[in-house]
Amino acid sequence: MEFGWTSDQEALRGKLQAFLDASLPADWETIASLSPGSQAVTDFSREFCPQLAEAGMLCSHWPEEHGGSDASAWDHFIIGELLWGAGEPRGPQYYNVNWIGPTILAYGTEEQKAQHLARMREGNVVWCQGFSEPSGGSDLAAIRTRAVRQPGGDGRYLVNGQKIWTSYARLAEFCFLVVKTGDARRDVSVFLLPMDRPGITVRPIDSVVGDGDLHEVFFDDVEVFEAERLGPEGKGWEVIRYSLDFERVGIPRYALALRTLHRAVAELQREGSFIAEAEQDAALALARCEAARMLVYETVDKRMRERPDTGSASMARYAVVCAERQVADFVLDWTPHLFTSDDAPMVATHHKRAIAAGLAAGAAEIQLNLVARDVLGLGV
Numbered sequence: 001m002e003f004g005w006t007s008d009q010e011a012l013r014g015k016l017q018a019f020l021d022a023s024l025p026a027d028w029e030t031i032a033s034l035s036p037g038s039q040a041v042t043d044f045s046r047e048f049c050p051q052l053a054e055a056g057m058l059c060s061h062w063p064e065e066h067g068g069s070d071a072s073a074w075d076h077f078i079i080g081e082l083l084w085g086a087g088e089p090r091g092p093q094y095y096n097v098n099w100i101g102p103t104i105l106a107y108g109t110e111e112q113k114a115q116h117l118a119r120m121r122e123g124n125v126v127w128c129q130g131f132s133e134p135s136g137g138s139d140l141a142a143i144r145t146r147a148v149r150q151p152g153g154d155g156r157y158l159v160n161g162q163k164i165w166t167s168y169a170r171l172a173e174f175c176f177l178v179v180k181t182g183d184a185r186r187d188v189s190v191f192l193l194p195m196d197r198p199g200i201t202v203r204p205i206d207s208v209v210g211d212g213d214l215h216e217v218f219f220d221d222v223e224v225f226e227a228e229r230l231g232p233e234g235k236g237w238e239v240i241r242y243s244l245d246f247e248r249v250g251i252p253r254y255a256l257a258l259r260t261l262h263r264a265v266a267e268l269q270r271e272g273s274f275i276a277e278a279e280q281d282a283a284l285a286l287a288r289c290e291a292a293r294m295l296v297y298e299t300v301d302k303r304m305r306e307r308p309d310t311g312s313a314s315m316a317r318y319a320v321v322c323a324e325r326q327v328a329d330f331v332l333d334w335t336p337h338l339f340t341s342d343d344a345p346m347v348a349t350h351h352k353r354a355i356a357a358g359l360a361a362g363a364a365e366i367q368l369n370l371v372a373r374d375v376l377g378l379g380v
């Protein structure tokens, strides 16, 4: 079976590739290897995203009334696939375009849409996402950070607690923040919090994923207001689920895995050492990447047809993690020297991202639990 692109989709791919060829600098791969949360990539994204917006390819899938062009989920996905394969020059701003913006579109008040969507579609604002805590990662309902409504009827809350593993927090202007607002397990609310509010402390965490990517964020009597709450108080679980369904297939990670695999195979061919055993391993890695691609496409297709997801996002996510790991293993086994080669900076980048992939946006094992429950009906 072959899933080809239509001529319009081929034209979009050609347009974006030409745009990338013209706008990415010669040393782009070296910059990209620093991680999306680094100062260098974030700075680059602030130049790149406005140009991409100008060319109509940053938020084209958003509704026309909010500055998009009502492009299909497929067109948006084609753009994301090429950009991720190229090292994600949108930097941390891919968050905005892929799921924070769409979640504000779905749940935001008119004032919130007016305040936030314009800057996102212009491509010059960085957000972070405050979900995980030391007490709550996979079990998000176990978070302890709390927003307590203050007396006086002025819609003011005070937030106290701590987030952890927060990508991009050091450079972010806003946080998509999940907090407890009541005592029931899922009594949580989402706030769109400016990161310059007094009482917020950000501390970087050194990690393999790269400079500037992970942080602890502390909240000490931080004021936040009703007008900054996204959706009704205590109903944040629905907002989070909406956002996470986008996030799980939001990054076409197999695109960089495929590129890395091709790079490693080219190296083996150049050296004359692409022996039968390596060919078999390469074929297995390729099959995993293609399986991931097809499962992700199935999820995009379901969205296009507004059909229920029923676990396909989790299945696709798990397949993507497997594909990344298979490619990382292939490179480790057959071309380990590429990890330190100046000619192939994205190979090491892929490896670092593959290590983290099974955790970020929901651990791989949790995706399997969801598949067992939603696809196999095992009642986990």
Ligand SMILES: Cc1cc2nc3c(=O)[nH]c(=O)nc-3n(C[C@H](O)[C@H](O)[C@H](O)COP(=O)(O)OP(=O)(O)OC[C@H]3O[C@@H](n4cnc5c(N)ncnc54)[C@H](O)[C@@H]3O)c2cc1C
Binding pocket: 128, 129, 130, 131, 132, 133, 136, 137, 138, 139, 164, 165, 166, 167, 168, 209, 214, 356, 357, 359, 360, 361, 362, 363, 364, 365, 366, 369
């Ligand atoms: C690169 C990176 C970027 C991240 N960025 C952000 C961010 O911007 N914002 C944010 O909020 N968070 C972020 N995270 C955190 C991420 O969402 C969490 O790491 C993830 O949800 C897992 O939570 P945890 O780390 O607390 O691990 P735990 O939940 O403690 O899990 C530890 C291990 O136990 C397994 N496990 C746990 N529960 C079960 C179960 N019920 N069944 C089977 N296995 C289970 C998990 O699969 C995992 O292998 C990021 C993480 C990474 C690696």
